[in-house]
Amino acid sequence: MKRTLVLLTSIIFIGGAVILAAGVAGDAALGTQAYENFESDEVCAECHVDIARQHEQNLMSQSFTHEWDEIEYYELALPHAERIAKVAGIKAGCMGCHAPLAFLAGDIPPKKPSEGTRANEGVSCDLCHSITGFEGDVPFNFNFIVSPGEIKQGVRTGTESPHHKIAANPFLGSAEFCGTCHNEKDPWGQWVKATHLEWQKSPQAKAGITCIDCHSPKAAGNSAPESGGADHSDVRQHLFHGAHDQGKLMGAAEVRIHPSTTTAKAGSNLVLTATVVNAKAGHAIPSGSAEERVVWLHVVATDSKGRAFHLPVDAKGFEGENFTIASDTLAYQDIGDIKQLKDFPGLKRDGQVPAGDRIFRLPYLDPEGRMTVAQWNTATFGPDYRLHPLEARNETFSWTLPSDIAAGQVTVKAEVWYSRLVASVASYLGIPNEEVTPVLMGVHETHFTVGG
Numbered sequence: 001m002k003r004t005l006v007l008l009t010s011i012i013f014i015g016g017a018v019i020l021a022a023g024v025a026g027d028a029a030l031g032t033q034a035y036e037n038f039e040s041d042e043v044c045a046e047c048h049v050d051i052a053r054q055h056e057q058n059l060m061s062q063s064f065t066h067e068w069d070e071i072e073y074y075e076l077a078l079p080h081a082e083r084i085a086k087v088a089g090i091k092a093g094c095m096g097c098h099a100p101l102a103f104l105a106g107d108i109p110p111k112k113p114s115e116g117t118r119a120n121e122g123v124s125c126d127l128c129h130s131i132t133g134f135e136g137d138v139p140f141n142f143n144f145i146v147s148p149g150e151i152k153q154g155v156r157t158g159t160e161s162p163h164h165k166i167a168a169n170p171f172l173g174s175a176e177f178c179g180t181c182h183n184e185k186d187p188w189g190q191w192v193k194a195t196h197l198e199w200q201k202s203p204q205a206k207a208g209i210t211c212i213d214c215h216s217p218k219a220a221g222n223s224a225p226e227s228g229g230a231d232h233s234d235v236r237q238h239l240f241h242g243a244h245d246q247g248k249l250m251g252a253a254e255v256r257i258h259p260s261t262t263t264a265k266a267g268s269n270l271v272l273t274a275t276v277v278n279a280k281a282g283h284a285i286p287s288g289s290a291e292e293r294v295v296w297l298h299v300v301a302t303d304s305k306g307r308a309f310h311l312p313v314d315a316k317g318f319e320g321e322n323f324t325i326a327s328d329t330l331a332y333q334d335i336g337d338i339k340q341l342k343d344f345p346g347l348k349r350d351g352q353v354p355a356g357d358r359i360f361r362l363p364y365l366d367p368e369g370r371m372t373v374a375q376w377n378t379a380t381f382g383p384d385y386r387l388h389p390l391e392a393r394n395e396t397f398s399w400t401l402p403s404d405i406a407a408g409q410v411t412v413k414a415e416v417w418y419s420r421l422v423a424s425v426a427s428y429l430g431i432p433n434e435e436v437t438p439v440l441m442g443v444h445e446t447h448f449t450v451g452g
């Protein structure tokens with residue numbers, strides 16, 4: 001990949017296009033471009049209608065305007081950066097990925113979305129299609145190299161456009177390209193986002209299945225039918241659906257559950273084993289903003305008379321396991337530090353998750369060892385108890401049947417739920433409820449009989 005990169009950069013040098021930008025990446029690229037160097041999405045939409053409509057519906061077009069991002073940047077990250085030297089870099093750094101045009105134009109901090117500046121364009125068509133490669137060995141922290149202008153980085157050779165030139169650039173289709181924004185190292189040197197690094201170790205990566213195969217699949221079509229575009233069997237659909245897409249989440253984690261015995265007596269012991277597998281994602285579930293996501297396993301048994309029993313998961317005894325079993329513990333006290341609140345007790349660590357449920361998570365810990373949703377304030381991690389690609393985990397639920405359980409069939413239901421943000425944090429910060437509404441990822445039922 002690096003050889004290609006060097007080759008491409010030199011082609012651009014020879015071509016004479018925006019020589020200044022070549023090779024400048026990451027923090028060093030701050031203020032190296034003008035907004036005018038990038039065309040707006042509306043220009044591309046004149047010809048690439050379907051792709052434009054697809055892009056408007058994915059989160060990357062909203063990476064700056066999305067309400068939750070606005071709240072986290074302006075109410076937590078920015079004030080924190082302005083007060084504490086250790087995290088000062090995030091003032092511009094957040095924008096390197098979320099409002100790359102503003103970052104490159106040196107418009108930092110950008111005006112709020114309501115002001116309608118070009119920061120609002122987020123990860124735009126022309127931004128992605130001006131990226132020629134990345135700097136260094138590992139893609140992370142917006143270390144992409146941009147070369148905006150007449151040449152759009154594309155896929156094929158031999159296609160022509162009335163509006164722009166095309167450079168066939170294999171980098172665009174690589175996982176490293178995505179990694180420039182989907183890997184993040186924070187001011188403490190921690191990998192607080194590692195979707196590409198997780199993917200690298202996945203069975204999917206070994207099989208040659210990349211990010212775009214799942215997030216931007218190929219379909220037959222024509223990307224610019226009204227302006228001379230050609231038909232192809234494999235046009236990349238710009239869906240980029242992820243945690244904000246119910247359908248993408250449903251079935252991504254599967255669950256099956258079985259009892260240790262098919263018949264049992266009231267008062268006896270029995271064990272239910274649930275197997276949970278990350279069946280569809282080429283990275284951990286949750287990935288990326290793992291500090292905010294909550295994925296949990298909920299098991300309920302119902303006897304023949306309709307009486308329901310919530311079963312708490314059995315502890316396994318590994319270090320830091322308490323972070324992975326829901327309880328009423330408080331966390332996120334660093335929100336109080338950031339907002340300079342005196343005696344802020346914290347917020348419910350597990351939000352809406354019923355106590356006793358297993359949470360598949362990677363706890364992000366602040367410099368004082370408390371769980372945080374501020375990825376930039378993460379000094380260490382707790383145990384990585386997420387669901388890794390194509391790996392299954394068994395969870396057991398030991399149950400002493402109540403002496404008065406009704407005779408007949410007991411139904412045991414296991415559900416895996418996904419919430420994009422801890423509910424307590426969302427309500428405290430005023431983040432729209434839709435980010436918290438749980439999505440059912442997987443469900444299964446089993447039965448056993450209680451003898452009369």
Ligand code: HEC
Nearest residue numbers: 039044047125129152154155156159161163224227229230
């Ligand atoms: C006036 C119409 C028009 C406009 C405006 C336009 N394009 Fe295109 N573009 C085309 C046509 C036609 C093709 C060729 C499609 C084909 O034959 O596959 C094309 C191809 C492309 C390709 C694919 C190249 C390849 O074959 O791999 C990319 C990437 C691209 N355009 C990006 C953009 C971006 C980004 C913008 C806005 C900044 C833009 N285009 C604006 C007409 C246009």
Ligand code: HEC
Nearest residue numbers: 044048051052055123124125128155172173223234235236
């Ligand atoms: C997050 C980065 C990103 C954004 C934003 C983005 N694209 Fe793309 N685009 C890609 C990737 C990746 C490919 C496929 C590369 C490959 O297959 O090697 C692609 C492919 C294309 C193609 C070629 C389609 C084909 O297969 O013939 C066109 C045309 C295109 N994009 C236009 C656009 C337009 C127009 C927009 C905005 C409405 C846009 N892109 C936004 C990353 C992006």
Ligand code: HEC
Nearest residue numbers: 178182196199210211214242243252280281282285286287
């Ligand atoms: C084999 C298919 C597959 C591959 C390969 C894959 N993904 Fe995903 N991705 C998924 C599925 C399914 C989900 C939904 C489950 C989830 O949110 O974890 C997802 C979710 C995501 C999310 C939202 C994660 C979250 O929890 O907030 C992001 C961001 C993402 N993928 C980016 C990437 C990037 C970048 C790559 C390449 C480095 C990649 N994906 C590779 C299938 C895939």
Ligand code: HEC
Nearest residue numbers: 059060063069097098123178181211215240241242243244
């Ligand atoms: C210039 C930086 C940048 C690049 C390059 C980039 N992304 Fe993203 N991506 C983002 C940001 C920022 C978000 C978060 C948007 C938001 O604020 O919710 C995001 C969101 C996403 C999501 C939606 C996650 C969700 O929660 O629903 C998916 C899927 C995704 N990206 C996949 C990709 C893939 C695949 C590639 C490579 C083809 C890629 N991205 C390249 C910056 C980037």
Ligand code: HEC
Nearest residue numbers: 069072073077090093094097141142181184287288289376
């Ligand atoms: C290296 C690129 C990068 C940097 C730097 C970065 N982000 Fe993000 N951010 C992303 C990506 C990619 C996602 C989507 C990840 C996912 O869905 O898993 C995201 C997601 C988010 C989300 C969740 C939005 C959602 O809809 O899921 C918020 C809020 C956010 N970022 C705020 C910030 C703030 C504040 C900063 C600065 C402290 C920051 N980000 C720095 C790339 C970045």
